Amino acid sequence: MDLFDAIYQRRAIKGFDSEFVIPAADETKMLEAAIQAPTSFNIQHWRFVVVRDKALRQEMRKLGNDQAQITDASLLVIMTADTKAWQxxxxxxxxxxxxxxxDLLVGWMGPFHDGREWLQRDEAQRSIGMAMQTLMLSAKGLGYDSCPMIGFDIEAVAKLINLPADHVMGPMVAIGKGNKQPWPKPGQLALNDVVINNTF
Known part of the structure; x- marks a missing residue:
């Protein structure tokens, strides 16, 4: 699929064919594409938790406002990142x-991050966002649908996956064969509303 077609056709799909299995080669291709996303200092601190256990997914669905895509999608990926990867x-x-x-970049890495916990967290979340979009576009490019989700109890899901103390949670991404049409696009703001030239 053409890149721009994938960008415009990617939608948050709420219904998935629960019987469909994504071939292992396609799963690998999507995850390999996701790790091409940029990270500050090339830290690559994203960690993709692929939830394969069906009972665990059921528990997550209870913690996720009963969103069917948590259990029904072929692939459920929880986006996390290691905030201390720089160390x-x-x-x-x-x-x-x-x-x-x-030598130059590794030498800068410590002083840039040290003592700036807010920056470590911000960088982790920025990196999660870039990898997540890359993952969803690669899924669309292979003919699959996806749904990014933040509507879940973050602390409870973090416990379920034994999230390390030095990691942060990002959204979940459900991927598979959609069997439900998305809502009509609600409308995009005009470029004039979001593009600022030089200064506000």
Missing amino acids: KNPARYWEKAPKEVA
């Missing part, structure tokens, strides 16, 4: 770069 062997993020570049 964990940071040289590995630049191992294929020229030494002078790697």
